[in-house]
Amino acid sequence: xxxxxxxxxxxxxxxxxxxxxxxAEELNITQPALSRSIASVEQRFGIRIFDRDRSGVAITxxxxxxxxxxxxxxxxxxxxxxxxxxxAKGEAGTLTVGMGPLVASMILPELGSRFLTTTPRxxxxxxxxxxxxxxxxxxxxxxxxxxxxxxxxxxxxxVVAFPVGEVVFESxxxxxHPLAGCEELTEADLExxxxxxxxxxxxxxxxxxxxxxxxxxxHILRDVVLRSDCLWHTSPGFxxxxxxxxxxxxxxVADMPPPRxxxxxxxxxxxxxxxxxxxxxxxxxxxxxxx
Numbered sequence: 001x002x003x004x005x006x007x008x009x010x011x012x013x014x015x016x017x018x019x020x021x022x023x024a025e026e027l028n029i030t031q032p033a034l035s036r037s038i039a040s041v042e043q044r045f046g047i048r049i050f051d052r053d054r055s056g057v058a059i060t061x062x063x064x065x066x067x068x069x070x071x072x073x074x075x076x077x078x079x080x081x082x083x084x085x086x087x088a089k090g091e092a093g094t095l096t097v098g099m100g101p102l103v104a105s106m107i108l109p110e111l112g113s114r115f116l117t118t119t120p121r122x123x124x125x126x127x128x129x130x131x132x133x134x135x136x137x138x139x140x141x142x143x144x145x146x147x148x149x150x151x152x153x154x155x156x157x158x159v160v161a162f163p164v165g166e167v168v169f170e171s172x173x174x175x176x177h178p179l180a181g182c183e184e185l186t187e188a189d190l191e192x193x194x195x196x197x198x199x200x201x202x203x204x205x206x207x208x209x210x211x212x213x214x215x216x217x218x219h220i221l222r223d224v225v226l227r228s229d230c231l232w233h234t235s236p237g238f239x240x241x242x243x244x245x246x247x248x249x250x251x252x253v254a255d256m257p258p259p260r261x262x263x264x265x266x267x268x269x270x271x272x273x274x275x276x277x278x279x280x281x282x283x284x285x286x287x288x289x290x291x
Contacts, residue, residue: 003041003044005073005074005077006037007037007038007040007041008070008073008074009027009074010023010027010034010037010038011038011041011049011066011067011070012067012070012071012074013026013027014034014038014050014057015050015059015063015067018056018057018058018059019056019057020034020035020052020057038050047060047062047063047066048060048062048063049062049063049066050063087275088275089275090119090122090274090275090276090277090278090279093122093123093274093276094122094123094124094125094276095115095122095123095124095125095144095274095276095277095280096125096127096142096143096144097124097125097126097127097143097144097145097146097147097277097280098126098127098128098129098134098137098138098143098145098146098147098148099126099127099128099134099146099147099148100128100129100130100131100134100147100148101128101130101198101216101217101218102167102198102218102234102235102238103147103148103167103263103288104126104128104218105217105218105219105238106235106237106238106287106288107147107284107287107288108126108128110287111280111283111284111287112124112126114283115276115279115280115283119276122276127142127143127146128216130148130199130216131146131148131149131150131152131153132153134146134148134266135148135153135155135266138159138266138267139156139158139159139268141268141271144267144271144273144274144277145265145266145267145273145277145280145281146265146266147164147263147264147265147266147284147288148263148264148266149167149261149262149263149264150262150263150264150266151261151262155266157269158268158269158270159266159267159268159269160266160267160268160269161264161265161266162264162265162266162267162281163262163263163264164263164265164284164285164288164289165262165263165288165289166260166261166262166263167235167260167261167263168235168236168258168259168260169233169234169235169258169259169260169261170233170234170235170236170239170250170251170258171231171232171233171250171251171253171256171258172225172231172232172233172234172239172243172248172249172250172251173193173225173229173230173231173232173248173249173251174225174226174227174228174229174247174248174249175246175247175248175249177193177229177249178193178229179193179231179251180249180251181249182251183252184254185251185252185253185254186253186254186255186256187253187255187256189253190210190231190251190253190256191210192210193210193229193230193231194210194211194212194213194228194229194230194231195210195211195212195213195230195231195232195233196212196213196215196221196224196225196228196230196231196232197212197213197221197232197233198214198215198216198218198221199214199215199216213228213230218234218238221234222234222238222239222242225248226242226247226248231251233259236250263288265281265284265285
């Protein structure tokens, strides 16, 4: 017979009250039942936990060791129960999520702040990688879910993808750029200027013959564009604060339709998502739907 938490709680109740009768009342069981519970432990392990005589109950030296370990085990079980309730609500544990560079720049700061405000016990680990790398991380169980462009990656049968919208790439320059304010631009007008782009340039993006500043961090790309004559193809939503402040200007290029990239949430097939991952997927859908 292995000792269980119920018997440990019986031991602790007696140690706390130094009375079988008061402990039985506290535990809402009969005193004979409590006595049998303690006796079963003592007989099973050949020890004496409590001495009883007319003067009352005393904890034996061995009993003191048992009580100390019982307190630790019952405390750990209580903590586990508390944490399990938090895990079930997505309020604790670890959330592993992957995103492409632009999606991460658009929604990850807001997503992280929402979670850490409402669920401060949750640990969030974000992987910012190109779609192909994120797909491998999902398949390797390194991350629970990924949010990225999917039309140019081959999705194996081992993953499932849930569409969550698309990103439209418009052209932007700094407010003092030579092209800012031009009414009738063509793609040829852009060729004399360098472009700021990520290293894993999306195949839907227009080709560019000029120079380039290549970086996988959209915040850095934005800062470079604000300080140079670089062109920048990015989401209007991400550029909106700088457009509103008059720092960036959107270009209208007549012969270059804005490229579009479909986005999806990718999960490994057959894996039960954690409650935190479910909440994250809901938040991501809402955030991308709102632009």
